[in-house]
Amino acid sequence: MNWHVSVYVTLKPSVMDPQGATVQRALNQMGYKGVSGVRMGKFTELEFEGGLPEAEVRRQADEICDKLLANPNIESYRFTVEKK
Amino acid sequence: MKFSITVFPGSNCDHDCEYVLREVMGQPVEMIWHKDTDLKKPDCVLIPGGFSYGDYLRTGAIARFSPVMKSVADFAAKGGLVIGVCNGFQILCEAGLLPGALLRNKGLKFICQNVYVRVEQTDTPFTNACRPGQVLKIPIAHGEGNYFIDADGLKKLKDNRQIVARYCDEKGGLTADSNPNGSLDSIAGICNEKRNVFGMMPHPDRSGETILGSQDGKFIWKSILNSLAVKA
Numbered sequence: 674m675n676w677h678v679s680v681y682v683t684l685k686p687s688v689m690d691p692q693g694a695t696v697q698r699a700l701n702q703m704g705y706k707g708v709s710g711v712r713m714g715k716f717t718e719l720e721f722e723g724g725l726p727e728a729e730v731r732r733q734a735d736e737i738c739d740k741l742l743a744n745p746n747i748e749s750y751r752f753t754v755e756k757k
Numbered sequence: 758m759k760f761s762i763t764v765f766p767g768s769n770c771d772h773d774c775e776y777v778l779r780e781v782m783g784q785p786v787e788m789i790w791h792k793d794t795d796l797k798k799p800d801c802v803l804i805p806g807g808f809s810y811g812d813y814l815r816t817g818a819i820a821r822f823s824p825v826m827k828s829v830a831d832f833a834a835k836g837g838l839v840i841g842v843c844n845g846f847q848i849l850c851e852a853g854l855l856p857g858a859l860l861r862n863k864g865l866k867f868i869c870q871n872v873y874v875r876v877e878q879t880d881t882p883f884t885n886a887c888r889p890g891q892v893l894k895i896p897i898a899h900g901e902g903n904y905f906i907d908a909d910g911l912k913k914l915k916d917n918r919q920i921v922a923r924y925c926d927e928k929g930g931l932t933a934d935s936n937p938n939g940s941l942d943s944i945a946g947i948c949n950e951k952r953n954v955f956g957m958m959p960h961p962d963r964s965g966e967t968i969l970g971s972q973d974g975k976f977i978w979k980s981i982l983n984s985l986a987v988k989a
Binding site for chain 2: 687688689691692695715741742744746747
C-alpha cells in the first residue's frame with residue numbers, strides 16, 4: 674500500500690501575516706471588497722511507499738510536521754492521508 | 758580565546774566573522790563545516806549569517822538538523838558561550854536554544870542598512886563592555902528579522918531580563934520608525950535564561966572598523982573576550 678499525505682501549514686491566528694495582509698489589500702483594490710481576511714500558508718505533499726499501515730503513516734507524518742515542516746512557536750498544521 | 762565558526766551550505770558571513778575575530782580582534786579562529794561534530798575545543802561558538810540551505814522551508818529550519826548543531830547544543834548545555842548573528846539567530850531559535858521565532862519583515866522587503874540598537878542588559882557575556890542604554894550603530898541585512906514570541910514567552914523574556922538589545926533611534930528612543938522589521942517590542946537580540954546563548958539580527962561582524970561605517974560591533978566582541986578572560 675502506498676500513501677499520499679497532503680500537509681497544510683498555517684500561521685497561528687495570533688501571528689501577524691504581512692504577506693497575507695498585502696494580498697488582501699491587493700484583492701480589495703481589485704474589486705473583491707468582500708474578502709475580509711487572507712492568511713498565507715504552505716502546502717506539502719509526502720509520498721510513502723513500502724506498505725506501511727495507515728496508523729504508522731499518520732504517526733510519522735505527525736512527527737515530521739512537528740519536527741520539521743511546521744514551527745510550533747508560530748505555526749499549526751493539519752494533514753490528510755489518501756491511498757494511492 | 759578560540760572561536761569556532763560553523764559553516765553551513767549557504768552561510769555567507771562566515772568570512773566576515775573570521776575576519777573581524779582574526780584580523781581586528783586578533784583571536785584564533787576555527788571554521789567548522791556543518792557535517793563535522795568536533796567543535797575543536799572553542800571558548801565561544803559563533804553561528805554566522807547567510808542563507809543556510811537557501812532559507813528553504815523556514816530560515817534556519819534545515820540547518821538546525823545539521824550534525825554540528827548537536828555538538829553546539831551540548832556545548833551550550835555545559836555553559837559554553839554561543840552567539841548567533843542574523844541567520845545564526847534564526848538557527849538558534851529553530852533549534853530551540855533560544856525562544857521565539859523570526860518572521861518575515863513587516864514591510865515584506867529585505868532590508869540592508871545601518872540601524873541603531875539600545876543595549877538593554879549589560880550583565881551578559883555578550884554586552885558587558887557596554888553601558889546600560891548604550892546605543893550601537895550596527896547594520897542589518899535580512900528579510901526575516903521580525904521577532905515573534907507568544908504573550909507568555911514575552912513575559913518570561915521580560916521577567917528574566919533576556920531582551921538584550923532593542924531597535925531604537927540615534928538617541929536611544931523607541932519609536933515605530935526605529936523598528937525596521939516589525940519585531941515584537943522592538944526586539945533585536947535576546948539571550949537564553951542562563952545567559953550563555955545569545956542571538957541578534959544586526960551584524961557586529963560587519964561593524965568592526967571605521968572604514969565599514971561603524972566599529973560599534975566591537976563592543977560585542979570585546980564583551981565576549983572580557984567574559985572569557987574572567988573565566989580563564
